[in-house]
Amino acid sequence: MRSNIADAISTFFLEYETPRQVVVKNRRVGVVCRLIQLIVLVYIIGWVFIYEKGYQVTDKAIGSVYTKMKGVGYTKVNGVQRVWDVDDYVFPEQGDASFVVMTNYIMTMGQQQGNCPELPGKHSCQSDEDCEEGDYRRGGHGMLTGKCVSETKTCEVSAWCPVENDLVVPDPPLLMAAENFTLFIKNSITFPMFGIVRSNLVKRVNLRTCVFHEDEAPLCPIFRLGDIVRLSGFNFQELAVQGGAIGILIDWTCDFDWDRKHCLPKYNFHGLYGDGELMSNSSVGYNFRCRIHVTL
16 A cells, blocks of 8 residues: 555656647648638637627616606697696606506596496395495496485495596597607616716707617607607507507617727617507506596
């Protein structure tokens, strides 16, 4: 055992190994060898470094978005004419990083808290026994009082009266003028790793006159709502009846091997929901309720 250890130590310290290089003088073997080396070199330089930018580092942008709507609409319902401005048809409180533009509405005027019959087709009844007092049924407008209204054959409810009739939606939408409303988007981003700040407000774009166009004015940050809907794949009039949702993506894919002035945004529009083919479903579209209290 000791002899083996001593031999191993002696071999390690007293012997030196070197590979033998054999030169093969063969034209075919030489060409194949150099060709393989060339392919590997081209792959490393061309694919890894030039195409895939393997030498680069990437950074995730941090940004902020500011939006502003402009436009005025007019409606005349039941002989009542009304002017709609931004404060009337924009509802930013509906969600984070989003806003709502009203294109259609159902107005129930003169509501007061009291007792009144449900809509025909909801809570149908033949007698008071069909309307259990204190019961609330899904889809109803209020609490049942226990009475059956003979004129409508529906249960009486304690609610805001008269109850809202949302079974008939105005078509065409009342605020079709929204198609020409404009949306201004101000987007600023920073790449912290590189210390570079960019904005979608490009100097060569005249904000006073420009309107976004995918070919003629792709850098203008002012958009017609009609164009946004069209570029998302929807029809404005169909979408405006029941409502829908559209996502706007601002793509900042920048290569800082080049001058930062070439770092420009690209706008993409995606229809999230509001497909006209699905309008037969009861939950299609987007809607919400709001109230205006008037005290006399």
